[in-house]
Amino acid sequence: MALLELRDIWKRFGVTQALSGAAFDLRAGEIHALVGANGAGKSTLSRIISGHIRPDSGEILLNGTRLRHTGARDAIRAGITMVTQETSLAPDLSVLENIMLPRIAMPGRLDWRALRRQAQALIGEIGQSEVLRPDMPVSELSIGQRQLVEILKALALDSRIIIFDEPTAALSPHEAEQLFGLMRSLATRGHGLIFVSHRLEEIFAVTDRVTVLREGRIVASGLATETLQQGELVRLMVGRELQDIYDRGGRSRWRTDGAVILRVSHLSCPPMVRDVSFEVRAGEVLGLAGLVGAGRSETIETIFGLRQPVSGTIELDGKPFRARSPRDAVRAGIGLIPEDRRGQAIVPDFSVRENLLLAHLGARSAVTLGYGMRGAAVRALLERLELPERRLLDANMLNFSGGMQQKVILARGLVLAPRLLLLDEPTRGVDIGTRSSIYAMLRRIADEGVACVVVSSDFEEVIGVSDRIAVLSDGASVAELPAELIDIEKLGMFAAPRSSAEKTHTVLGELVARYGGTAYWMAAEGGRLFCFDRVGDDPSADPGFVTGGFPEIAATAIAHAVGAPAGALHRAADGARPTLLVPISGKRGHSLGIVGLTFGQAPADFDAAAVTQHILAALGERRDAPNETRIEV
Structure with missing residues (x-):
């Protein structure tokens, strides 16, 4: 049954x-x-x-x-x-009160001590004990944390x-x-x-x-x-076959010819944005990648005037720019597709037409609505997004599916023909068909010369839609890479929170303190090196790349060691740059990159096998015969 x-x-x-x-x-x-x-x-x-x-x-x-x-x-x-x-959720209540909210409506007395113990057990069950505390106000939580509380609320009912x-x-x-x-x-x-x-x-x-x-x-x-x-x-x-939804139709991913539309330098807006720098050109799609809490959404909200920076600079078309409110940004030719549809984008009591033309009203200083002047642009956008024009008269946006709502919000951002479009999780909660049409629209507006910045937690998506990717971690820029050179695994290593990468950084520091030289954490693939972290500044031991760099292997000073048996010290033909490379694997056998140590001159007491075992014991799975392993390139 x-x-x-x-x-x-x-x-x-x-x-x-x-x-x-x-x-x-x-x-x-x-x-x-x-x-x-x-x-x-x-x-x-x-x-x-x-x-x-x-x-x-x-x-x-x-x-x-x-x-x-x-x-x-x-x-x-x-x-x-x-x-x-x-x-x-009720934003003015605590995490505990929200988790147990359905219980309040049930008959009987509430034992809050027992409810607190149950809530703490549930929080631990989803691995969030360090970041979700029962007494935290929900209003202080991120969107992802609120979603976790919503899940916990259901689990508490068993x-x-x-x-x-x-x-x-x-x-x-x-x-x-x-x-x-x-x-x-x-x-x-x-x-x-x-x-x-x-x-x-x-x-x-x-x-x-x-x-x-x-x-x-x-x-x-x-x-x-x-x-x-x-x-x-x-x-x-x-109801039909879909080809590659990221298909670029022959469009090049290298857009170095366009003028720089937006340049952000050392932007700081505490607590989430600490030191962010990047630039985006006309006709380019720049992805802002990182994990939840990296400061991506807060960065574009600062650019758009929803937050005020405390330091750093923003240039728009080569001139200093600071939006004191979103209206300043809209009038300067910047559009924003926000992350939170319900909380930041939709006015439920407005019709679809009124929701779509909100940005038009923000940019308009006259007392009349002036909807007619946008009629042709609205019809063209609806046709591009495959939205029936008759639905404009719908009295309530909440009668639309999530994907239809997202299309209306996207049309709103485009109706003013912006020069710079900021998109925060533009395909969250939409089906693959709608995602395909949104990606096609994004490619089309980039081809028309619009500079686009896309925030996405989906690493496959950010690689698929972007020309270049700026990686943020803990509120700071850590790398800027061409999208076609990166994959999900390496992007995840670049984006790792500094707290997660601290163990590796500590080991690198210990190696340099004990033996000298330069220590680094990297990956090697497709003829290139990707450097995630580096410690040491001895010029004679410079490996030929810096943190965030992605040089060709042949152009580095350690090309002689890449591809050689791991766990041994290798020297160049002239005897220079002795280098030890140790590949690290996780418990399931997946690669966690390579830890390397390069010297100007290796210490006389340096024991490559012992150092290899030390690195593996600290960061990966111990191997009994490290010399039998070669680094795949």
Whole structure:
């Protein structure tokens, strides 16, 4: 018997038929994916299951018994909880109070000591004990941390059925991996989980079965995930084949000919932005990469006038620029697509047209609305983004799917034809088809000469859409690289928080203090070196690259050691630059880069084998025969 079964569910919102005879079943102990393009009906079906809305017709069976809940509270009592993509937290309450908020509405006395212990245990279960404290006000949390509290709120109820609606949209890769482990643990304990996600790699990584919706109808029901291919799933979702969504159509990734539109130098806006520098040219897409908390969003908010810098400079078209408010930025030709759709971009009580033309009103000084003067531009943008013009008259933006909302916000940023466009997580929570159209739009506006800065937590996305990538870590610039030379693994090493890389940095410092020379952490691939960290300033031991550098191997002073057996001291043909290189691997055998030590002249007592074992013991897996290992290039 199915734990949960839906039969012939119909739902209409005004003129929009959201669901047409949808059917779905969930088994105990499984993670069942609910997928489809934006507007397919996934969220509507999820909200019906969780009691947020009622279907027009159809029935819901729980353990074979017909379920008649009249609201979310009834669903919670029946053991059904939903983790929403848009958080519904009370910002003035603490983390503990928000986690236990559903309990407050339940009968009986509240034992806050016991609730605190339970909350602390749940926080520890998702690996956030060091950053999420029960007494912290939710208003002080980042978007990703708020999403974690939303998840904890559902877990605190210990519901038999939990619906996760885009739970990883605001999470870092590490946080998402911890969540997946928790989900698998819940399924093992007999819970039934419904997982709604637009990230196909997540679907294949964590789910057991897949049900696909398209335009309110079920087109594939309960398919075993292991039997599916990604192309097949995309075809079921969007009704057609999709080629490479990052396809550049022959467009070069090297845009050195355009004028510099924006130059940021040593920008500081505490506490999140400490020392950020980069530049972007006309016709170029620059990616700002980093993990959650790196200061990426705060950097572009400072440029746009939402935050005020304390030091550093910003130049726009070669002239000093400082936006004291977003209006200054809009009037200077800067557009912003913000990260938080609900909190920063949408006015729910405004119509779609009013939401789309908000930037127009901000740039206008006249007392009249002047919507007519933007009519042609609006129609052209709607056509580009495949948005029906009739939907402009819709009275409420919340009737749109997340992807449709994102398209309206993107159109708003483009309606004034900006010279510089700042995009913060532009594809968060949208399906692969919508992502493809957004990427195509981004390439088109760059080709028209607009300078674009894209913030994304998805390393695959930031590499795919960008010409160059500026990497931030702990509020500071650490590297600036051509996108075509980098991959996800190396980008992750550059972006590692300084606290995470501190152990490696400490080992490098210890090596230099004990033996002299220059120590570094790097990777070697495709004929290039990528330097993540370096300690030591002895000119005679200079390896030929600096932190953040990516030179060709042949142009460095250690080319003679790269590709040679690891764990031994190698000298150049003239006897110069003796170098030891030690490849580091994690517990699962994946590469963590190479630790190197180069000398002008090696100490007489230097024991390469012993130093190799010391490095492996401190940073990687110990090897008994390091001399048998060669560094792959």
